[in-house]
Amino acid sequence: MKNSQILEEIGHNIQLARMKKGLTQEQLAEKCNVTTQYIGTIERGKTPGSMLLIIDICNVLDISPNYIFNKLIKNNKDSIDILPTESSVEYLKLKPDNKEFVKQTINHLYSMQTKR
Numbered sequence: 001m002k003n004s005q006i007l008e009e010i011g012h013n014i015q016l017a018r019m020k021k022g023l024t025q026e027q028l029a030e031k032c033n034v035t036t037q038y039i040g041t042i043e044r045g046k047t048p049g050s051m052l053l054i055i056d057i058c059n060v061l062d063i064s065p066n067y068i069f070n071k072l073i074k075n076n077k078d079s080i081d082i083l084p085t086e087s088s089v090e091y092l093k094l095k096p097d098n099k100e101f102v103k104q105t106i107n108h109l110y111s112m113q114t115k116r
Contacts, residue, residue, distance in 0.1 A: 001072070004045065006072055007045035007046070007047070007048055008044075008045030009045070009071060009072055010042075010045065010048065010068055010069065010072070011042050011043040011044055011045040011046075012043070012045070012085070013067060013068045013069075013070065013071075014042060014043055014057060014061075014068060015043040015089075016085065016088060016089060016092070017061045017063045017067060017068070018043075018061060019089070019092040019093075020061075020092060021060075021061050021062065023060075023061070025039045025040055025043070028057065028060060028061070031056075031060045032053060032056045032057060032060060033056075034053065054068065
């Protein structure tokens with residue numbers, strides 16, 4: 001994997017964790033004492049950020065570094081993706097009432113499956 005791809009994956013994982021936490025780039029930047037632009041460049045994979053900043057980001061987002069580096073380490077067995085990353089990001093962008101609809105749909109499909 002190329003360095004640019006590694007940085008993009010790290011940035012994407014940070015963005016996904018930030019969105020799951022319900023924070024904006026501005027809020028994350030403020031909590032980490034950096035600029036919004038700097039968080040944006042990290043999330044776009046243009047810069048890696050320092051190790052100390054990565055630790056701050058992990059603490060603010062309540063995640064472990066394993067979450068950020070998960071798919072970059074060969075034979076990493078620490079986590080399992082339930083949904084494809086693209087679906088997770090799209091779900092996080094939904095309005096609350098649409099998220100509830102998705103949850104109800106999944107519950108309905110599961111209940112129908114168990115009746116068969």
